[in-house]
Amino acid sequence: MSFPWAQEYKPQGTVSKWVDERLPLPRLVYNAVGAGYPVPRNLNYFWNFGVLAGVALVIQIVTGIVLAMHYYASVDGAFNSVEHIMRDVNSGWFVRYAHMNGASFFFIVVYIHIFRGLFYGSYKAPREMIWLLGVTIFLLMMATAFMGYVLPWGQMSFWGAQVITGFFSAIPLVGEPLRQLLLGGFAPDQAALNRFFSLHYLLPFVIAGVIILHIWALHIPGSSNPTGVSVKSEQDTVPFHPYYTAKDGFGLGIFLIFFVAVTFFAPNMLGHPDNYIPANPLSTPAHIVPEWYFLPFYAILKAFTVDFGIPFTGIILIPAKLMGVLAMFGSILLLFFLPWLDTSPVRSGHYRPLFRKFFWYGLIPCIVILTYCGGKPPYTQWVVLSQIAAAYYFAHFLIILPIVSRIERPLPLPNSITEAVTGKPLPAAA
Amino acid sequence: MSTVKKTKSTAKKPAVKKAAVKKAAAAPVAAQVTASDNGHHGAEGSGVRRRDFIHIAAVSFAGVGAAAVAMPLVSQMSASADVLALASIEVDVAAIQPGQAIKTSWRKQPVFIRNLTPAEIEEANKVDVGSLRDPQTLADRTKPGKENWLITLGVCTHLGCVPLGAAAGEVKGEYGGYFCPCHGSHYDTAARIRKGPAPLNLAVPEFAFISDTVVKIG
Numbered sequence: 001m002s003f004p005w006a007q008e009y010k011p012q013g014t015v016s017k018w019v020d021e022r023l024p025l026p027r028l029v030y031n032a033v034g035a036g037y038p039v040p041r042n043l044n045y046f047w048n049f050g051v052l053a054g055v056a057l058v059i060q061i062v063t064g065i066v067l068a069m070h071y072y073a074s075v076d077g078a079f080n081s082v083e084h085i086m087r088d089v090n091s092g093w094f095v096r097y098a099h100m101n102g103a104s105f106f107f108i109v110v111y112i113h114i115f116r117g118l119f120y121g122s123y124k125a126p127r128e129m130i131w132l133l134g135v136t137i138f139l140l141m142m143a144t145a146f147m148g149y150v151l152p153w154g155q156m157s158f159w160g161a162q163v164i165t166g167f168f169s170a171i172p173l174v175g176e177p178l179r180q181l182l183l184g185g186f187a188p189d190q191a192a193l194n195r196f197f198s199l200h201y202l203l204p205f206v207i208a209g210v211i212i213l214h215i216w217a218l219h220i221p222g223s224s225n226p227t228g229v230s231v232k233s234e235q236d237t238v239p240f241h242p243y244y245t246a247k248d249g250f251g252l253g254i255f256l257i258f259f260v261a262v263t264f265f266a267p268n269m270l271g272h273p274d275n276y277i278p279a280n281p282l283s284t285p286a287h288i289v290p291e292w293y294f295l296p297f298y299a300i301l302k303a304f305t306v307d308f309g310i311p312f313t314g315i316i317l318i319p320a321k322l323m324g325v326l327a328m329f330g331s332i333l334l335l336f337f338l339p340w341l342d343t344s345p346v347r348s349g350h351y352r353p354l355f356r357k358f359f360w361y362g363l364i365p366c367i368v369i370l371t372y373c374g375g376k377p378p379y380t381q382w383v384v385l386s387q388i389a390a391a392y393y394f395a396h397f398l399i400i401l402p403i404v405s406r407i408e409r410p411l412p413l414p415n416s417i418t419e420a421v422t423g424k425p426l427p428a429a430a
Numbered sequence: 431m432s433t434v435k436k437t438k439s440t441a442k443k444p445a446v447k448k449a450a451v452k453k454a455a456a457a458p459v460a461a462q463v464t465a466s467d468n469g470h471h472g473a474e475g476s477g478v479r480r481r482d483f484i485h486i487a488a489v490s491f492a493g494v495g496a497a498a499v500a501m502p503l504v505s506q507m508s509a510s511a512d513v514l515a516l517a518s519i520e521v522d523v524a525a526i527q528p529g530q531a532i533k534t535s536w537r538k539q540p541v542f543i544r545n546l547t548p549a550e551i552e553e554a555n556k557v558d559v560g561s562l563r564d565p566q567t568l569a570d571r572t573k574p575g576k577e578n579w580l581i582t583l584g585v586c587t588h589l590g591c592v593p594l595g596a597a598a599g600e601v602k603g604e605y606g607g608y609f610c611p612c613h614g615s616h617y618d619t620a621a622r623i624r625k626g627p628a629p630l631n632l633a634v635p636e637f638a639f640i641s642d643t644v645v646k647i648g
Binding site for chain 2 (some may be wrong): 062069070084087089090091092094095221249256375
């Protein structure tokens with residue numbers, strides 16, 4: 001693990017030595033996020049977002065444990081218990097708003113973290129496993145966020161649960177029985193609410209476990225960097241502590257300013273007013289949309305409006321409903337194959353002129369459009385726009401990336417990270 | 431910071447050593463970078479660096495922030511507004527005959543309301559107050575003119591069990607008041623502790639008669 005020039009942990013006092021010989025936990029921390037972990041010296045602020053995501057998870061777990069002390073998962077009492085938290089519990093409003101907006105900020109930092117990985121090719125060899133674990137964390141996050149959103153048992157909670165579990169009914173033959181199994185009934189009710197609460201409490205700890213694997217896998221090759229050039233010598237790195245603890249600490253301060261500003265001054269900006277209406281199984285809200293972080297995927301779901309079949313025969317191979325669900329899940333599962341779809345040996349988008357064009361003028365606008373359309377009612381113009389964007393999304397990963405990797409002529413890479421930073425070539429002795 | 435600059439050589443040595451260790455540890459190029467913006471003023475160096483101020487300021491700020499966040503996370507556990515709102519109850523005591531008692535509930539705790547017989551009042555007044563563990567007269571524990579109405583929490587002052595003696599047929603203990611079966615505390619007819627581990631008399635809540643037969647507790 002790590003580089004040969006990594007600093008070694010040297011326990012100072014007798015107590016530290018005694019502990020180190022019996023349980024080298026301080027040594028583990030030292031080698032993971034201390035001076036014992038050499039990191040490329042040229043990381044930019046995009047490399048802050050892994051730590052920020054970790055902090056966001058801790059915020060969610062701490063506030064979530066507090067909320068669970070006051071919440072009760074009952075169809076009659078859940079909504080009132082949330083209002084009780086907001087009105088009666090000391091500082092309850094603060095804890096709930098922090099948890100509510102904490103989820104959004106967790107997704108914000110994770111999306112930037114994923115963006116960093118996509119642009120700088122962090123998913124490429126030898127870091128594929130880090131990427132795979134990261135996509136796994138993302139899936140777990142989505143499941144956790146969805147189940148958490150159901151817990152207040154407002155209108156959006158209830159109908160969100162209805163719609164999301166409805167995805168499973170699209171599966172041929174076993175779909176409807178599967179949906180009833182997941183819900184424990186024919187519609188979301190007490191059984192569903194209780195199990196969602198149980199799983200919503202469990203999954204964050206599963207996420208924390210996968211994060212440990214994610215960091216473990218990261219420490220085998222070490223952190224990537226904006227040039228994508230591998231670390232060659234000691235000159236290319238600085239110890240994580242104090243250099244990146246300080247930089248991450250600064251980034252954390254900025255992050256918290258944004259987080260606290262929204263939590264205190266616009267706590268409901270990212271939510272839906274309909275969720276302050278108690279769940280009513282007999283009336284769907286006029287316009288039902290998921291939380292903002294699911295919108296691109298929701299747009300892909302809605303983009304499939306026509307059954308897929310053999311033309312002029314009337315034979316339907318895949319009904320539109322199933323297509324939409326498959327495409328939505330596919331858009332995420334696709335990311336698992338990314339390390340093998342992008343075959344270019346050059347990691348960083350900086351040195352890939354063609355890739356960069358498709359990235360900035362193709363993928364990013366496409367995701368922005370999908371997010372926008374996802375929040376719009378299903379009128380023709382939005383559906384058509386979603387269809388175009390969804391088509392591009394899949395084409396980008398499945399067709400464009402493999403072809404670009406083949407035909408592109410990358411820009412010359414610097415010989416080393418140090419050379420990229422200082423402009424001077426590395427001394428031969430190094 | 432100008433005083434810092436002039437710090438004398440006594441403090442200088444360990445700090446320089448520390449910086450040297452840091453330099454050796456970091457990558458050579460990085461070490462040059464740190465040396466130049468370390469806050470060292472010229473070649474002479476100094477005991478306290480400007481950067482120390484940044485470290486202390488940053489860590490203190492983070493510490494104060496963490497404490498500020500910890501406060502609501504702890505205070506959320508204390509009684510919430512709806513619990514505090516259940517502060518008072520009204521009880522009609524007209525049906526309680528002398529010698530009888532009822533149990534009711536106030537702030538989720540049992541309350542004993544006892545209509546003392548003249549004999550019980552006399553017995554309570556006979557006791558030498560100075561000899562009690564928690565010296566109080568019956569008059570201290572009741573309202574003037576209503577000395578027969580003894581209202582106490584049904585919570586043993588030892589470890590919180592509900593003493594026996596309120597309902598008909600229950601053991602009243604050696605002093606004819608209440609008896610806590612958990613650890614054997616005996617209370618007398620004025621619900622004062624007489625024997626056993628409990629430190630205090632059964633607590634008298636704040637109460638007032640709002641008519642001849644209705645009492646408001648809390």
